[in-house]
Amino acid sequence: MMRLLQSVGQNSLTTVAGFGDFAAFTSRAVAAAPVARHLGRRLIRAIHEQGVRCVPVVTIVGLFAGLVLGLQGYYVLARFGSAGMLGTFVSLTLTRELAPVLGALMIVGQAGSAMAAEIGIHRNSEQIDALTTMGIDPVGYLITPRLLAALIAFPILTVVFTLVGMAGGYISGSVLLGLDSGVYWSAVHSAVRLADVRECLSKALAFGAITIAICCHSGFTTHRRTGVSGSRAVSVSTTRGVVLASIATLATDYLITSFLV
Amino acid sequence: MIGASIPPILEVSGLRKHFGDHVVLASVDLVVPRRSIVSVLGRSGTGKSVFLKCLAGLLTPDAGDVRFEDGLQDGLHRRCSYLFQGNALFDSLTALENVALPLEQTTSLGRLSIAQAARDALKSLGLEKFADHFPAQMSGGMQKRLALARALVTRPELVLFDEPTAGLDPPARNAVFEMIVHYRQRFDFTALVVTHDVPEALAASDRVALLEEGRIRFEGTPAEFAAADDCIVRSFSDNIVTLRTSLEN
Numbered sequence: 192m193m194r195l196l197q198s199v200g201q202n203s204l205t206t207v208a209g210f211g212d213f214a215a216f217t218s219r220a221v222a223a224a225p226v227a228r229h230l231g232r233r234l235i236r237a238i239h240e241q242g243v244r245c246v247p248v249v250t251i252v253g254l255f256a257g258l259v260l261g262l263q264g265y266y267v268l269a270r271f272g273s274a275g276m277l278g279t280f281v282s283l284t285l286t287r288e289l290a291p292v293l294g295a296l297m298i299v300g301q302a303g304s305a306m307a308a309e310i311g312i313h314r315n316s317e318q319i320d321a322l323t324t325m326g327i328d329p330v331g332y333l334i335t336p337r338l339l340a341a342l343i344a345f346p347i348l349t350v351v352f353t354l355v356g357m358a359g360g361y362i363s364g365s366v367l368l369g370l371d372s373g374v375y376w377s378a379v380h381s382a383v384r385l386a387d388v389r390e391c392l393s394k395a396l397a398f399g400a401i402t403i404a405i406c407c408h409s410g411f412t413t414h415r416r417t418g419v420s421g422s423r424a425v426s427v428s429t430t431r432g433v434v435l436a437s438i439a440t441l442a443t444d445y446l447i448t449s450f451l452v
Numbered sequence: 453m454i455g456a457s458i459p460p461i462l463e464v465s466g467l468r469k470h471f472g473d474h475v476v477l478a479s480v481d482l483v484v485p486r487r488s489i490v491s492v493l494g495r496s497g498t499g500k501s502v503f504l505k506c507l508a509g510l511l512t513p514d515a516g517d518v519r520f521e522d523g524l525q526d527g528l529h530r531r532c533s534y535l536f537q538g539n540a541l542f543d544s545l546t547a548l549e550n551v552a553l554p555l556e557q558t559t560s561l562g563r564l565s566i567a568q569a570a571r572d573a574l575k576s577l578g579l580e581k582f583a584d585h586f587p588a589q590m591s592g593g594m595q596k597r598l599a600l601a602r603a604l605v606t607r608p609e610l611v612l613f614d615e616p617t618a619g620l621d622p623p624a625r626n627a628v629f630e631m632i633v634h635y636r637q638r639f640d641f642t643a644l645v646v647t648h649d650v651p652e653a654l655a656a657s658d659r660v661a662l663l664e665e666g667r668i669r670f671e672g673t674p675a676e677f678a679a680a681d682d683c684i685v686r687s688f689s690d691n692i693v694t695l696r697t698s699l700e701n
Binding site for chain 1: 540542
């Protein structure tokens, strides 16, 4: 019994310490933004990494999400004689939930994992220590541009996901199942309000900041992985970063939705 | 040879560092005279790299005093450079970008001045033709020179070398020590080298120290090291003879 209590206590303390460390790390990255030198080139590289390189996966997933939504939505709504509401269903589902969440998960899978691995290798090969000995803040140099890039790339890719998804819904509902295209697009137009767009972009910004910070933190603390070292530690850090970022996306989604709905 | 009478650039006293129950550095005292090459010798795992990382501020010592000349500690990175065992070069940056990095991030020099200073540093180390190469496209020796170029581009007064010859063959080890001696004369820095290559260190250094069981067991000139009576010191200086004897027996 004592051993169980001890173990629970120890794990709780480790978790709280982990949250504290993560908060301090993210604060350092934010605080470094105004004083970061020659940020432009690193910021552009980070936007390319998180934005441009993720366009194909976001487009493909967005298209299929829209196609499936259109297909499922059409048959369900047709049962109630409301097939004309397909545009409303697809556009609101995408704008409020699917585009920010699925978009974030796709970017985490593609860019977040690469980032955690790259920063983990920087740690393993003493490049982060080298920055410290040169008087360069490693958090400001490696993390700040990635965090800023997330605030730019995530909202843009979420908008791309939403638009492609709506097009997917149109292909399913109108092109394949024969719903009038005017009915579909008019429903889309009248359904999406400014508040929905605001919710969509707020979620994208929150998911971007949280997931990229988690992936970067996981790579940055590769040397602290217990029981593993070297390339195995990088692999563990990468997996940990992606898993935690995915969980954080869904948990944050619930929190934001419960406040906004 | 530079003696201990030269004013020191660095004085270490009572430096202590432990990890869990394992005391790596019990109490290290060392004086590094200005413009000298001081080698810290010791067996693998005796805490030589830990000692160097404590000096560079990468590890926080549990106790002890690291005093740089003129209170150097404050602007440590401006006056002190660190050459890592694995070079720690940024593999996504070219040779020129690697060398320019510390200037770009820590000085207010303009882009052109930084590029010129980085090119000059590469040229001094015979790497001017490889400015656009990535570290992975260069040989081990060239990477070592590139790391030295990056360490020297800020004109440091003290350069800390962490096992600069690790994993190199004997001719390459000689070349690295030749490089340290040559560039120390040219750039007028003080070198603190941590190594377990005894013959090379004795040939190239002004002073040597032996780290054993967390303390400096011996400190003196290479000649004094070679003539020392201490059994541990002798086990290092007579290493080659000992090997030959045991093989013959």
